Structure formats: structure tokens, C-alpha cells
Amino acid sequence: MRTVTLLVAVLAALAACGARADRPGDPAPPPSGAPEIHDAWTSCRQEVDPNAFEPTIVLSLPRLPAGFEPAELVVCSSGLQERPDGGEDFVLRERRGRDVAAVTAALRLPSAPLTDNPCTADLPGIAWFAVLDAAGHWLRPGVAADACGKIRFEARTAVEHAQLTVVATTVLGESRSASSAASGCPMGYGNMVAAETAGGRLPGAEPDAPTGEMRVCLYTVAPAEQAGDKPAGRFERGGQISAAAWAPLRTKLLAAGPPAPCTANAGRFALIRRADDNLGAVYFELDGCHRLLFETASGSAVRQGTPALAAELERAV
DSSP: OHHHHHHHHHHHHHHHHHHHHHSTTSBOOOOOSOOOOBSOOOOHHHHOOGGGOOTTGGGGSOOOOTTOOOOEEEEEEEEEEEOTTSOEEEEEEEEEESOOHHHHHHHTOOOOBOOOSOOOSOOOOOOEEEEEOTTSOEEOOOOOBOTTSSBOHHHHHHHHHOOOEEEEEEEEEEEEOHHHHHHTOOSEEEOHHHHHHGGGOOOBSOOOOOOSSEEEEEEEEOGGGTTSSSOEEEEEEEEEEOHHHHHHHHHHHHTOOOOOOOOOOOSEEEEEEETTOOSOEEEEESSTTOEEEEEETTEEEEEEOOHHHHHHHHHHO
16 A cells, blocks of 8 residues: 555656656646545544555645635644653554644645756655545545645645644554663664675674673564564563673673574574664574674674573573
8 A cells, every 4th residue: 555655656746847847837737536525534543544654645636626615624643652651652643623724725726837947856745634624524635736846835834833632642553662661772673693694695804792881682583574684673671781791791702603504594683782882783693593793893793602602691681
């Protein structure tokens, strides 16, 4: 759905750019047809696919009909929201209000004459919005284009600055757990050992590892992800270890020999880096091939870990 929507928006933008070059001075013609008018609004959760937001698609939607008088504006937007426990959720917000004068005026504007002057390559978007009339009917209208074939500034500004109230917030999923926030570990991370060794590559730098207080983050890789070139891991647990506890572990990691031939996929891995997030990191596959990856200032190095060393690292967290 998202791919199709994005393709439509890109094609519309490209068509506008082509029209600008062929017949400067003429406005882009409005999309044909009439917008679909619905009997009654339900909610952003039911009417909008939060995974298919494409803010430039409004250029290809039919415009506001002459006989439709907006009385209320609904704006649906997705974003992040912190929780009291330190975690963070991905949410869908519904805002509503009767501040529709500027939006209505912007929706009545025609597209501007196309310019033959250079235009920037950006595609500024607009939030997903719908308008309701006094009887509660609603539609999602298209907006006019500016001289570069992009959404008119008046429409973007009117929707952005409308006086609206949040009437519903729907949690779509967790973007960061409380334990991830407390540990300082990212919620998701890629298995860089697999990424660096994809296709049989073996980086040839000399291994090195940071010193001092360290942060160890453990990740689990779903079975469906494990065979990829950069398997995505989800945070399992983590925490800091003191410089004194890290020193003997660091010595053992740096003493590891060359990697042995192995094709097993890792289901778990560790990210080890300084607690102050300075440069330098070590990745350790906690199962599978038990390979180590050292990221250093001069490049990356791969070495062979062991199940015993992996277990020792886990006990330190």
C-alpha cells in the first residue's frame, strides 16, 4: 500500500515538473472526478492506514466541491510519545477543531502558473486531513499546486496552524521499552557481525576495544530475520559494567583467534560500547558462529569467540 501510494505521488510530482518545462506560465490542470463524500466520520484509527501516510498524494486527489462547506477539520498524524516509565510508543493522534476558514480558503485556490525557473528537489508534505460539513459528512480533498508543482504553501500553513484539540491517541506499538530507556540501549540494532561478513568478507584491521566503563546491550533476532545481510535485533536486556569488570573480559576478547569456517545464523548478539558512547565498539554473536567484530578507528576486525566467553559476558550484565 505504501509503495503504491508513494509511486503515485512521485509520478504526480514528475508530471508537474514535465509540465513546467513544456508549457511554463500555465497552471497544472486539477485532477478530474469528484471526491468521495462519506456519511459520517468515525475515527483516524478506522479511516486512516498509519503505515501508508504519503503527504504529497493530496496533489492527485479531486478538489473540494463548490457546494461543500467545511465546518470542521480533522487531522490525523503519527509520531512518538513518551511514557511515564521512560518508554516510548508509536501513536496515531486525532485532532479536531472548527478553525476552518484559512483551510477552506486554501482549498479553494487554483494551482499557480508553472514556472520555467529552477525548482528545489524537495517535496514538502502536508498532514493527513479531512473536512466535515455541518451535517457531519466528510471528505478528503486535494490541494492546489504551486509554481513548481508542489503543494501550495497556503494549504500547508493553514493545516499546520489550525487551532485543533487532540481527541484521541491510539498506541500502535512500542518504539522503546522502559528497560531499553533505563539501560541506554537502542530498542533495535543490526547484527553488524553478519553485515560485515556477508558474502564471505573478512575485514583485515587489527582488533582493538575501548577501555573504561562499558554498556552491554543484548539483542534477539527473530528467525525470519537471521539469514539476512544485516539481521535486525530487538532489545532483550542490557546495562553498564564497570571498568574493573570489563578489563579482564576485554583481554579475553582481544586474545581470540581468527574466525573458524561457519555458516550458522545467530539468534542473539551483544553490542558492547563505552558508556559515554564514544567511538569504538565490539559485537559478539552469542550463539550461532560466536564470531566477534571489533570496530576500530582503523577499520573492522573479525575474530572467533566461544560459547564460554559469551556466557561470561552475559553474566557480567
